[in-house]
Amino acid sequence: MGGPGWLAGILAAVMLTVAVYCAGRLVVARRTGRPTEVDADGVHVFMGVAMAGMLTAGLKFLPAGTWEAVFALGAAWFGWRLVRVRRNAQATASPWRCLHPLPHLVECGAMLYMLAVAVTVVSKSTGTGMAAMTLSATAQRFSIVALALAVFMLGYTVWLGDRVAATALAGGTTTTTGHACPPRLAPRCAALCKIAMGVTMGYMLVMLL
């Protein structure tokens, strides 16, 4: 399975842009005191770099095992956050943490899946100009997992799309202790980054079907 090589290149560039932008958000948020979802932005920095490496072999500079450890940690964090939010959403609410840990947990799970099943990611310069994400024969038995993850990511993407217009209206927030917080840092841009991440991840998962 695979798609056009040039598309993989474009998506890799988009992912690197998202990674750089999210890293920039963390720096700006720290300097200005304007809240951002530190955990979501942080994981998107790693995710953007890892996905760029999976899409284009030339950008792959860390072994899969390292990335697996990173995303396993991410999954553990968002899993713990999810449990906390489910138990008491109000007490755990913070403008510095993501409000919806589930999609990020699934994102980390999808990264682990892709790293585990994609034997090689080859950006071929063949006659067809196709990039190929090769699956092991055993992994093909679990392609239903890729479909389920892709459907979730695409559903998450359209949900984010629905929220983009609303996000623009977001003003200042209030902490659980009642203190006023400055408005979130560029919430619409953050949502657009998540949409780009969701579409790209959906694309990669579909190519693994």
Place this chain on the structure above:
Amino acid sequence: MSQTYAAGSVGTGTATGLADLTPRRMLQLALGAIWLLDGILQYQAFMYSKAFPQMLASSAAGNPAILATPITWNAGFIAHNLAAYNTIFATIQVAIGLGIAWRPAVKPALAASVVWALGVWWFGEGFNGILTSSGSSPVAGAPGGVIIYALLAVLLWPTDRAAPFEAARAVGRRTAQALWLILWASLAYFALLPASRAPHAISQTISGMAAGEPGWLSWIDTHAASALSGQGLAASIVLAVACGVVALGTYLPRSAARATIVLAIAVATALWLAEGLGGIFTGSGTDPSTGPLLALLALTFWPVHAAIKQKEGA
């Protein structure tokens, strides 16, 4: 960060979670997600190979000449610059999906959805073979998943009109019921055509879907085909009766209507499995076929609870 956002006649909702979306908006977003999936499937390597225009051209076979000629011409036209045209097609579908998701663009995206779906139904699917002499079978995807996209786009058009079910809000109850009746009655009709009722028709159609599928789906299709081998007439009658009952469902009292909607979703699920999930695991599937769309359509006819209508009217 809970902010209320009113998007004109799109409806109102808060931006915190799924539970804050109206049922209508959820259905619109589901349609948007399916368009997005379609668009991404269109980027697969198969669509950039010569096999894709050949597949388009093959859909002309058996259609009346006046309809078949443009299909053949279109396939040849696309083959001349396949990479560019296929990329445009895929991007249009992704844009429709994202447009439906972005509230300010809902209406243009739904309108584009109708136009695009009708175009694909003709030039891409050859009307799914329903105009050929032997007809087509619901098991083979008749009347074509793409026409259901157009129907959904019409029925999910943003409006504030109150109605007993979501599909009736845009076009009115009677029109929506008539559209449902026509669709499911046509499915019942297609189920009785030779393409379905011949002794081995349904089993051959299903077994043909098994090739290239993952083991579990291939196992389901192979065993279903084996069980239905030589039973084409009986299977087609059962399918036709089920579709006929579903067709009349929206005219029944609420509890019976809900039962027929559940039956519709069950039929859609069975058809989807028989269709090999639209071949999306084979690398050559362009869409998830009729199953998910029929199920989504059924949900638009689910009788709305009075409390939800009050919430949306507020």
